[in-house]
Amino acid sequence: MNKIGIDLGGTKIEGILVDENYQNIVRKRVPTKQDNGYNSILESIKNLILQLIQESDEKVSIGICTPGSLSLDSGLIKNSNTQCLIGKDIQNDLKNILHYNVSIENDANCFALAEARLGAGKNSNLVFGVIMGTGVGGGIIINGKIHRGRTNIAGEWGHHCLHTEGNSCYCGKKGCVETYISGPALEKRWLQLSGLNQRLFDIIKNNANPNFINWKKKFLSDFGLSLANVIDIMDPDMIILGGGVSNIDFLYDEGKNAIYEKVFSDIVDTPIVKNELGDSAGVFGACLIS
Ligand SMILES: [Zn+2]
Numbered sequence: 001m002n003k004i005g006i007d008l009g010g011t012k013i014e015g016i017l018v019d020e021n022y023q024n025i026v027r028k029r030v031p032t033k034q035d036n037g038y039n040s041i042l043e044s045i046k047n048l049i050l051q052l053i054q055e056s057d058e059k060v061s062i063g064i065c066t067p068g069s070l071s072l073d074s075g076l077i078k079n080s081n082t083q084c085l086i087g088k089d090i091q092n093d094l095k096n097i098l099h100y101n102v103s104i105e106n107d108a109n110c111f112a113l114a115e116a117r118l119g120a121g122k123n124s125n126l127v128f129g130v131i132m133g134t135g136v137g138g139g140i141i142i143n144g145k146i147h148r149g150r151t152n153i154a155g156e157w158g159h160h161c162l163h164t165e166g167n168s169c170y171c172g173k174k175g176c177v178e179t180y181i182s183g184p185a186l187e188k189r190w191l192q193l194s195g196l197n198q199r200l201f202d203i204i205k206n207n208a209n210p211n212f213i214n215w216k217k218k219f220l221s222d223f224g225l226s227l228a229n230v231i232d233i234m235d236p237d238m239i240i241l242g243g244g245v246s247n248i249d250f251l252y253d254e255g256k257n258a259i260y261e262k263v264f265s266d267i268v269d270t271p272i273v274k275n276e277l278g279d280s281a282g283v284f285g286a287c288l289i290s
Contacts, residue, residue, distance in 0.1 A: 110285025112139025133243030224258025
């Protein structure tokens, strides 16, 4: 059976059709028209899936990767940065207009699954996949399967507390990882330190600025502590970084050292590696859950 994977992002919806060996057959994308509301997004996904089905010469299974997490009780989307999805039952709504079953999973779990099975984590039993982008999230993969936990929050690493009296987070708590090492959080701290309103990759290029050392030191310290906590609890075979922030090269040497310094062990050699699938992790993760 062929597989269709849809990655629902804030700006675009991407879809692929692959065969059972996950070889890429067809790839399509359309813009996410958030301003036109939820029904317009549903229509876009439906049309994309129907186009991909037409390209398939055999039956398909369908998976969708979505921002936000799914409430275990209701199946509804919560905590999504694509606001019009919050509180919606996208799985059943799609099923009703498509007349196909669809599987659905949040983007951090899809990322971790795709990397563990098809990307940087092949041959690793326990993989912790991290997304550091607009938000911060994570997914735990054990022997090729998503570990969801008792209430579906396993891997929600972006909201564990780094500093008890720290930055306020939208989730209502203080000091969450996301408020320190997401792209927007790093840009905000740079603005406070330097007075410059710059995007992350311009900040990295601005390393001669006298404020850069302080900015980077704090970044590495928070990055190190947050992932050292993960290693102390899970001792994964590999940690794979994804999202826009993962393109910063110093995370893989100085960042790795900052993690190792804080781990509760005299032996630490956890590989901290960059993703291999890039922006395609979402669509492949969606195929894998289909
Ligand atoms: Zn939070």
